[in-house]
Amino acid sequence: MYGQPIIVLNQNTKRESGKKVQFGNINAGKAIADVIRTCLGPRSMLKMLMDPMGGIVMTNDGNAILREINVQHPAAKSMIEVARTQDEEVGDGTTSVIILGGEVLSVAEPFLEQQMHPTVIISAFRMALEDLLETLKSKVSTPVDITNKDEMMKIVKSCVGTKFMSKWSDLACKIALEATATVALEEGGRKEIDIKRYAKVEKIPGGTIEDSEVLTGIMINKDVVHPKMKRRIENPRILLMDCNLEYKKGESQTNIEISKEEDFSKILRMEEEFIEKMCNDVIALKPDLIITEKGVSDLAQHYLIRAGITAIRRVRKSDNNRIARACGGTVVNRTDELREEDMGTGCGLFEVRKIGDEYFTFLVNCDNPKACTILLRGASKDILNEVERNLQDAMNVARNVMQEPFLVPGGGAAEMALAQALNEKAKSITGVHQWPYRAVARALEVIPRTLIQNCGASTIRTLTALRAKHAQADSRSWGVDGETGNIVDMKDYGVWEPYSVKAQVYKTAIETAILLLRIDDIVSGTKKQMDALNAPSGGGHSAPPPQGGEGGEE
Template structure:
């Protein structure tokens, strides 16, 4: 990029910078984004396949989860990174539908490319897409079905839809039951659900069927002293955020000891102070102690003698879950220990799970924090199970909060596609073309479901569309029978928020990529002469990789 001025070229960009303009820049960005969508497309639906991702050090991840695939892939191209952001947003907001969001985004760009070739200006397309996305949100609210958070059967169906196509499907019944029980337990009275209060512990060994729910908290710690009881029924629990040990003097004090008796007296006093702390704990009536800080050896001995079950260095997050599960108060000072601060649980027990000692806090009266233990044959199975359960938990949580669902199996997309086409006719102008393109792009979902199941996508689309034209709004593709059926009756439902979020974030990303008509990429820094190490002196020369815009 240079201007001529009296025969003298003026360089504006650094030497070696590249600049791609106009149609080329758009083509390049759209191709990159479409490639990302193509990478996850085959994982969509009940018959979707999995991906095996191997990183630079040879670690293997086998997954069907769109966002996991995109996070694990090392994506360099800036436009492709935007598509990864779509998946991440979808995951943060609803936890499921990441593949759908990316696939719709890719298809929107593909349709836009066809319009660009017909010389429709990008701003016309982006305007039309925005109108269509807004209208789609309104149509979705129209076709949403209300649910009651107490409808367990429906919540199980929702969890099932989120797990479909992942390897967790084999024991779907069992896992859906666990997920629904967990979410309904931790839901607050106002209907909000914080999935953080459900702890998922992974353990290799056993089968998926051995997975269980703990109505309370599971802590990856063992008791501090072997003489302590392994099992405490009717537990009164003290949660302490203070060390059970001798307090060292704060000030740098020197103690001059001149005779052995003085030393002995000093040590006795230290022991007496620790015993004093333990006595306070015993006096409160607590028989279980979870301590966030340390418990020293003398204290362990006294606690064991008093028959108290104690663990130390419990994580802060676990302490917060214990507060929710047992109703205890987190005590931060030894002097504040009293009966009123204690929590209750029916049982506190140390058990071996998968060769490790763990502490179970169970039978809590109204636990607002629970744990799920996931078991499976191999590490990869357990990891993928955990991802499936995470998606299901989030999705059930979203439904309990929003109380709205839509049918699955490509039904809402087909319905939206029909309604947007009708809407496009009323708009007129060039925007009409963009809205029609948006409508056509949404059909990529039922189409991909059919393709992944080895069915003829065109036959299937025609059949589903025909059902919708007759007013059967909940009809979608049954990939096992290869025909259009009523998805609501079949129990294939998803939260409304999965769809609204997927369509809005896909449209935003597509619009953003379409508006770019110029890509200016800085050059990589040249190697400094004189054999200096790359990066120059203390990183003064070349920037570390990844800092420049090196595509």
């Protein structure tokens, strides 16, 4: 038979297809969701993870937990990827997206058992997702005034309230809002808030968490290069460089032949003159402080001390860019191209302080810093790492609200309102599509249900009461108090979430469930080397490995 493709599978190739794969994928998604389930809400539990190197991580951040987990199942791997996507896109809602994704897969299972085709289920899910996002924007979300400090504090507090830092939530919210507002930059009517690059978190063990603060400038873990240099300068003129203040070494192929003794001293003199020229170029601009990404030789230090200039060397490129943005300077590549406008003059105070055993350089009191450092203090490295993760989430929330100023009620209220709306809409849908459509509404209830479970309240009774509440008019903002499990109005309770986070959670969770439902075949081919003992040794030729379909079945 010509023209027909023949799939030849050898006996090492595993192939699963049809219903078995679909149920396997659903179970893998549910298993990942079960790991994360207890990490939702203010009564969430921490997970202790041990990495192969023997280090430990204690966290309730969904993304951090899933990053450390090793899984073999391909569907479980794609669920873990979902948390990463959510984290990169909006920086919050990683736990919710996994729980919701697992639940959407779970509600699809009965339809597959009833022989409903996955394509029918998928088209109903897509329809539900479109209606859901439309309802979220038009009916559930409310615009917010981002200039109102108290409102912004409430929003960030609802994010920090579920984390380890909830005890210091006022401090955390203040730090997150200050840092985000500092790095916000408006260019051509577009807001750019790059907290990853310009709001650096520096963790110093020791002290208490209350000592943490946002610096109006930059802090780096460096000391001056020479003990005689000044360690405190007010209103310094700062010069930022990424070139060496030392003699350029020849490349590997450079050869110098010296025949006379005077030649050696001549070469040394040339080196010294080169360094002197570079230092004179720098000194001519009269800076008070030089920060370079490369080295500063002993001779250069000597010239700089004579001119009363302080130098700091081998600063990271990312730190140098932050300093440039905070004090208004330009990073220069060559000393002979220095100009007055390259000088950074926006810094109020340069100071080297000793904290614990190490020296730290502070460049603070900047006029208009568009970059900042968040200084975290705490009892141990583990606590500081967790506090940093919580702060990153809080800053992401502040950034999202500043970029898209809409809010939705938290505590499962938005999910219940959407479930109610979808149930109403399902009545107008005819045909077999309405059942998977209703199932999405049921899946949304997993968020309030998990919140109730995590604080130990009666799940069925509370959820039924919440459903009844949402059936009434104008009760869209009623949700679950994550501390006690009671039903409260989120408007009065003050728990809000950014619209962009919620929309991203629904999009990512339902899209992933759709993707996994479309898979009906998993083929994994692992070639094993034929064992040398099994290979027949006759006439010097080894027989080819048997192929499936050619008499090679075991």
